[in-house]
Amino acid sequence: MNARLRQSWPAILIASLAILYCGMEWAAAHSIGGNTIDSAFRFQDRADFHQLVRNLAAALTSECASAKPRLILFDDSEVAVPYLLSGRSSNQLGSCTLIRATRATPFDAHTLSGCAVVLVEEIHPPRPEQYTDMSHFREAYGANWIVVDQWRSSRDNFGYLLFTRSGCA
Amino acid sequence: MNIRPASQISSMGKRLFSRSGYVAFAIAAACCVFLLARANALTFPYPWNDEARFFLPAWWLSVHGSLSPAVLNAPQGIFWVPDGFYIWLAVLFSIFGRTVEVARVACEIAVALGVALFAIAFRRMTGSLWIAAAVTTVLLTPPTIFAANMIRMEAPLFLIFAIAILFHIAGSELACASLLLLSLFFHPAFIIALIFYLLAVWVTRDARAQRVRGSASRILAWLLFAMAVIAGGLELFRFVQHFPLVRQHIALQATRKAGHSTAALLLRPQGILLGIEFIVAIWIAAARRSGSLRVQRAVLAPVAAAALGVQIYAIFGGEVMYDVYSLAMTPAIFLCLAYRGLLKGGQLTSVSYKPAS
Numbered sequence: 001m002n003a004r005l006r007q008s009w010p011a012i013l014i015a016s017l018a019i020l021y022c023g024m025e026w027a028a029a030h031s032i033g034g035n036t037i038d039s040a041f042r043f044q045d046r047a048d049f050h051q052l053v054r055n056l057a058a059a060l061t062s063e064c065a066s067a068k069p070r071l072i073l074f075d076d077s078e079v080a081v082p083y084l085l086s087g088r089s090s091n092q093l094g095s096c097t098l099i100r101a102t103r104a105t106p107f108d109a110h111t112l113s114g115c116a117v118v119l120v121e122e123i124h125p126p127r128p129e130q131y132t133d134m135s136h137f138r139e140a141y142g143a144n145w146i147v148v149d150q151w152r153s154s155r156d157n158f159g160y161l162l163f164t165r166s167g168c169a
Numbered sequence: 170m171n172i173r174p175a176s177q178i179s180s181m182g183k184r185l186f187s188r189s190g191y192v193a194f195a196i197a198a199a200c201c202v203f204l205l206a207r208a209n210a211l212t213f214p215y216p217w218n219d220e221a222r223f224f225l226p227a228w229w230l231s232v233h234g235s236l237s238p239a240v241l242n243a244p245q246g247i248f249w250v251p252d253g254f255y256i257w258l259a260v261l262f263s264i265f266g267r268t269v270e271v272a273r274v275a276c277e278i279a280v281a282l283g284v285a286l287f288a289i290a291f292r293r294m295t296g297s298l299w300i301a302a303a304v305t306t307v308l309l310t311p312p313t314i315f316a317a318n319m320i321r322m323e324a325p326l327f328l329i330f331a332i333a334i335l336f337h338i339a340g341s342e343l344a345c346a347s348l349l350l351l352s353l354f355f356h357p358a359f360i361i362a363l364i365f366y367l368l369a370v371w372v373t374r375d376a377r378a379q380r381v382r383g384s385a386s387r388i389l390a391w392l393l394f395a396m397a398v399i400a401g402g403l404e405l406f407r408f409v410q411h412f413p414l415v416r417q418h419i420a421l422q423a424t425r426k427a428g429h430s431t432a433a434l435l436l437r438p439q440g441i442l443l444g445i446e447f448i449v450a451i452w453i454a455a456a457r458r459s460g461s462l463r464v465q466r467a468v469l470a471p472v473a474a475a476a477l478g479v480q481i482y483a484i485f486g487g488e489v490m491y492d493v494y495s496l497a498m499t500p501a502i503f504l505c506l507a508y509r510g511l512l513k514g515g516q517l518t519s520v521s522y523k524p525a526s
Contacts, residue, residue: 037213
């Protein structure tokens with residue numbers, strides 16, 4: 001018995017460590033960067049996100065129905081663009097061109113100063129509350145913007161705001 | 170109550186966990202990861218900005234045949250990571266359609282397949298079906314699901330590392346090194362792993378010279394090497410052509426990463442794991458052994474070195490996306506290595522060697 005135990009202790013030790021580590025991972029890493037696995041709200045959140053994409057697409061289609069060419073601009077924090085363009089073969093939406101900036105390719109002042117610009121600000125988890133006071137938006141783009149359309153989900157964690165330049169009517 | 174004798178139960182267990190049974194376990198582990206990822210799609214993680222950063226260049230390439238995605242305000246190109254991931258996704262888009270869902274399912278399948286291949290690699294590393302199965306559970310954890318659901322390079326890289334380890338254990342260091350080199354065409358996460366691996370292979374070359382290699386595996390290894398060199402060469406040429414922009418984009422990334430405090434990065438569970446893994450690696454490298462055990466050490470040392478390289482990058486990269494490497498992949502590999510280190514005898518499965526005359 002002792003000889004058998006002496007022979008199999010590495011196996012028992014490593015298997016126990018592996019199982020223990022797996023359990024600890026499920027306990028400690030079930031939430032990563034504000035995203036929680038098997039969240040109780042996941043079905044509602046998924047439905048709300050799909051609703052955000054549908055409503056945003058409808059709002060942009062309506063904005064782009066006129067013949068006047070416009071630029072629809074999303075900044076680097078936005079997440080909906082892949083879903084808006086999913087399955088499409090162009091970033092043209094009616095008379096509009098949809099462009100999303102990145103940290104490496106931000107919009108220049110000239111692009112943002114035009115009247116033919118619609119800026120999109122999304123509200124989405126894991127930190128939807130950071131969009132409520134709009135201070136970061138004004139810090140990034142200035143105060144001369146007016147909200148032309150907006151939507152919030154029932155749990156207030158998904159939504160969007162569309163801005164255009166004020167005084168451009 | 171009808172109780173079976175212990176010996177009968179033990180033989181049933183052996184039959185159930187035979188080699189073919191283990192392959193079924195590896196496939197079940199892959200299915201488990203895929204189904205968990207599917208069940209948590211769009212919520213773990215939530216749609217986030219990296220999806221746009223990496224989906225849109227692939228979408229643009231698929232639509233316009235260009236690596237300069239104007240949709241990302243980058244009509245001259247975007248150079249913060251290499252282009253391999255975009256090209257891989259664009260090929261898939263041309264077959265299955267240009268949708269986010271195609272990209273996500275591709276990443277989920279890559280990670281699931283990676284889990285199955287790691288399970289097989291663990292069996293070969295430990296020589297024990299039960300230990301390999303226990304260690305595989307370390308991969309069935311949230312960081313792996315997180316990586317599977319992200320439209321990012323971690324998914325194909327996870328798969329590439331699993332294949333690279335399998336090649337190494339099968340005796341093809343060139344194929345393993347070529348895959349690690351090829352991974353740099355997707356993301357630089359394995360750059361330290363490649364350097365450490367090459368150093369370890371060089372240091373242990375005498376002991377491993379006794380290993381037997383087939384000619385088919387040699388041809389495959391040289392093909393992979395040619396592919397890695399061509400892909401790397403083309404990417405390097407493209408980066409040199411756009412050098413001012415490359416410098417600007419890389420500097421932006423470097424500045425962001427440099428903002429992380431080293432102490433804060435090391436004082437996380439990942440940092441503690443790095444310390445433990447470093448000790449295991451030193452222990453494997455320093456152990457005095459002879460004969461078949463010397464060959465085994467020479468086989469395991471480069472795996473330890475590569476895994477350590479991945480862990481170092483993952484920790485100092487300081488991003489939650491790298492948790493799949495630092496909290497799942499490398500701890501599992503080091504558990505296998507620690508098990509081999511604790512054994513006094515035995516032989517690595519599928520590592521053949523010429524006994525010393």
